[in-house]
Amino acid sequence: MSEERQSGGKTGRGRIRVALAGNPNSGKTTIFNALTGARQHVGNYPGVTVERKEGRFCHGDRTVDVVDLPGTYSLTAYSPEEVVARDVIIEESPDLVVHVIDASNLERNLYLATQLAELSVPLVLVFNMTDVAQARGYEIDIAHLSELLRVPIVQTVGHRREGMEELKQTILDVANDPAGAKPATVHYGADIERELAKIVKLLKSDGGCPSVPGLRWLATKLLENDEVVREELKKQLGDPARVFSQVDASRQHLEREIGDDPEVLIADHRYGYISGACQEAVRSTVESRHTISDRIDFVVTNRVLGLPIFLLMMYLVFKLTFTLAEAPMGWTEALFAWMSKTVAGFWPAGSESALQSMLVDGVIGGVGGVLVFLPVIVLLFLAIAILEDSGYMARAAFLMDRVMHKIGLHGKSFIPMLLGFGCTVPAIMATRTLENRRDRLTTMLVLPLISCGARLPIYALFIPAFFPKRAQAPLLWGIYLIGIVLAVLLAKLLRSTLFRGETAPFVMELPPYRMPTIRSTLTHMWERAWLFLRKAGTVIVAFSVLLWVLTSYPKAPEENVRGLDPQQAASTELSYSVAGRIGHGLEPVMENVGFDWKTTTAMIGAFAAKEIFVAQLGIVHAIGEVDEESLPLREVLRREYTPLQAFCIMLFCLISVPCMVTIATTWRESGSWKWPALQLVGLTVLAYVVTFAVYQIGMLL
Amino acid sequence: MSNVAALSAQLEDYLESIARLCRESGEAHVQEIADRLSVHKSTVTAALRSLAEKGLIHYRAYRPATLTVTGRKGAKEGVRRHEVIRQFLTDVLVLDAETAERNACELEHAIEKKVLDRLMAYADFVQNCPRGGAKWIHGFEHYCREGRDSDRCERCVELCLEDLRRTRRVSNATKQGESRMQTLDQLKPGDRARIARIERKGAVSRRLLDMGIVRGTPVEVVKVAPLGDPVEVKIKGYSLSLRKAEAAAVTVEISDEETS
């Protein structure tokens, strides 16, 4: 494969393969979209939850494949993103790497370029955001800088698509004549160079090294003590011990001679090299110390105003999403109700066809169940996209880190937790902003404890039915509070057991505020919504059909339902089905926490979505289709259960068994079945234990 | 000393290799020497015998070799010569490490002490004279590649003067003892300083380095979060947030120039 590619590149016929690298917030996605248009493919890198985006464009007579590397600041082994980025360059050996640089923040962005240069692949630098750089008064002598770094430089303004043709042409030129883009590498000073030469010599004589990234790169990584490279070489070298003893000796020697860790020294030299080059080629014409962004920040993260503004923003996000989502949710429900009716109309009235029931209740019900979520999800993603693109997301993390750090999480966990009060599904998808895998999984696993909007109908049914008016509001707050407290405790527990280890550093860029562009916001929103539909949707439909089977089969014998009114017939049917039988079977266990077979059966049905619990209760109690305002149902409930039981039912619903959409989303986002399984089992056990304690103690009182 | 001076170029190379191996592990095995010089083991044995006869090393068959006192002196001199020449080739003539190493091996046997001393003095002069320095050498590298380019001369001289003034100021400030060391977390919003040192602390320090917290970089504390923990600093023209615990790993130097 790679041979084919290389020979293709040389003859000028085959496809050109380009990898797009760059810092986060440099406008990389914008450039990628401008280059490839709609022809994209989004996937995942195997084994890690890092997104892989590929696209393609044609220019002249050549086709160019572009792979978008994850946005990184460096190519160390700091995060999975960084490891993925360099693995792609090393293993897939693209014909060239295009490095997108925020020209208004040149020095830090060029740091990645010095490392890309060492991988000895042809390099093209894209100076994006030249409009911002100009506004800030930077004058960059592109010709001179290009000469110093020995790479072609193209200037662009991403969101206006300026400079794209030139970029495409440069990519082609470099692919045809890679010799013109052999970037200059940093000279690390006599002492380090001497040690590097020693290691290179040993690596060369060993012969077992991979040839692609070049021995100098490997030697540098070894001196920097890069664990990943070291592990890899341990497998490949003929005599790793010999090389490693030289590496260790060199590291010690440098520490002794220069008095600093080689990693520090190497970074010093890289930044030194860059600031030398910038001093020669960049002039700052305006002495502006406070940009507009600084002034906005002065207000928004102000000591006094910061938190109120933050809370107001969050309130607005919520209010807007849920108010705006109401109407489309209604339409979706109406649409599916109409579809059910139409499909049911294909069969003659009164006939009980299994196929009809499966289509109507299983498939259409299932798809409808997924699509009903879509408006909320899309709108929440829109809100997230705006928060992210404008630069406020990083500030939110900055404001809340103190609190989140206390429970062992990261400032960035706060927003997902907050979204959890709306719907757990987009909240889980929002954990993507967390770079550290341990933080991300912890947040995902505890998220279902944050009481979502779909559980509100359950409380709305039970609380007024059992409790006096003045106790109602505090009780509702209490239930939410219990969820939060449990989430905090569980997060602490997970961080000290399964996900033990150093907390992720909070060394984070606070990007300048930007006006989000409509195009990029809509693209971000659409990408996520589509991902949710495609990946989780199929699983959810399958589960819906399964749940339909469980609640409809086996059918009750004819004589049992004969002569009953339809509501009682439905109740008998449910009692007779697999779900009903499981409900009956679990009764002895569930009795200890205040459940009878009816509530247990309703719980099983509620796995599809929490709000279904209410409807299912209506069916088992032979009242028919009901909602949470139903007075007859409250009447029946009051007859059959004690207030303590009612509280325990609510508690159990709060803690246990997240809905299947949550499970499916956790599966997609964590990349393995292990985590949703743990979530399902763990939370159910937790629910049982907590409710058991409450019920038993309550009974004694 | 006389017996060292009389050594052939090859034997001198052997002596140096043995000296380096001895420094690394206390003794030099025949195999290691052969590897280092890329020669066969039998050749090494012959050379070792000849060095032993001259009283420069202790050597018995099948045993590792060690240096005698005379040998150590001779080797030191040889190594020094080698290093001086190599450094001159890499640091002043900006040749690549490999070419420099190869030629240093040849030159060290041919060059007279007087010339060597002059080379050393010249390297020192070029690197430290304000009209020379790293930038000047960098310019030479550019010249080697691209030929003469007089358009930038003025700008270059300007930069050179700027640099000189800056170093003067800094060294004056240091001389008067006006700079203070502190850790970054102790600074108040509005304080400015220069990064002096980073304590190694796993992932955190790696991240700090990657984000541009390197020695000599100016840094300004912008604000502390309302709840009192992460702080925001400005560095290399952008905003960075970090927890106080992380900032404590960074030592900074505050000089009067910065606070004024």
Ligand SMILES: Nc1nc2c(ncn2[C@@H]2O[C@H](COP(=O)(O)OP(=O)(O)O)[C@@H](O)[C@H]2O)c(=O)[nH]1
């Ligand atoms: N002013 C300006 N904004 C840009 C430019 N390129 C991209 N942006 C904006 O910068 C923001 C972040 O861009 P994005 O492509 O998402 O960055 P990424 O994180 O590197 O993928 C978006 O709101 C873009 O519209 C540019 O050249 N100039």
